[in-house]
Amino acid sequence: MSTVQTALALGAVFGLGTVIAALGLRNRPTVAAQYTARRSWLREHWKRLLAALAAATAAGLFTGWPVAALAAGALAWFAPRLFGSEQTGRAEIERIDAIAAWIESLRDVLAAAAGLEQTITATAAYAPPRIRAEVAALADDLHAGRSLSDALADFARAVDDETADMAVMALSAAANQSGNLSDLLSRLARTAREGAAVRMRIQASRARVRTASRIMAAVALIFPAGLIVLNRDFLAPYGNATGQMVLALVVGIYALALWWLASLSAPARAVRLLGGSTA
Helix, strand or coil, X not given: CCHHHHHHHHHHHHHHHHHHHHHHCCCXXXXXXXXXXXXXXXXXXXXHHHHHHHHHHHHHHHHCCHHHHHHHHHHHHHHHHHHCCXXXXXXXXXXXXXXXXXXXXXXHHHCCCCCHHHHHHHXXXXXXXXXXXXXXXXXXXXXXXXXXXXXXXXXHHHHXXXXXXXXXXXXXXXHHCCCCHHHHHHHHHHHHHXXXXXXXXXXXXXXXXXXXXXXHHHHHHHHHHHHHHHCHHHHHHHHCHHHHHHHHHHHHHHHHHHHHHHHHHCCCCEECCCCCEEC
């Protein structure tokens, strides 16, 4: 590799690091907030930043192409967003199951409790782990004397799920009018379970799209690397400025395809019943 190619590769790596740092440090209202935001951003993304810099450095030194260095760094940086949506889908299903289990516990305790607020407080200690903190905060608000409607509204915002919105609407209605709340909670829990089953089937169907994204990314890495090792002269036209421009166009089209596939496999955002949206 020539000195010019090495300098271009290192310059590309430095430019990638500068762009990523600029994206993480935008929207700075004050110097103190800027420092806090920088530390928070680094704590959250330092592994991704190191992986991106390492990938960009390796690609730059291996090929000597600035475009290859930037593409490798960008792929390493966006890899969790492009290929890591299964965890988000599983967390969503676990949250719905937890809400359904809590609704069932409310139904079971309601017959023995003196009232709705006492029922909620009694279930806080053994609520499902996925929403235990939110239910405990709801019980603390009721202990502190807040109205049931305000406490439930905060609970719905904290859980951020349309199933929790349905539970909050049912509990708020039960607090203001008489009726058979046990039957309503039973139907609500059954609906939540059915919704979780539907989302599980949707997640399984989207797994095929994520697999296709991984295959495309693997081909984009393995095929050029094999050509560089086995037949470097075949890729020699990409070594000049015109070749780098053509390579940038090809990489851009490939990146657009990967991003499109990732958007197809990402969980859809459902409109919440009490306003806002949830992933």
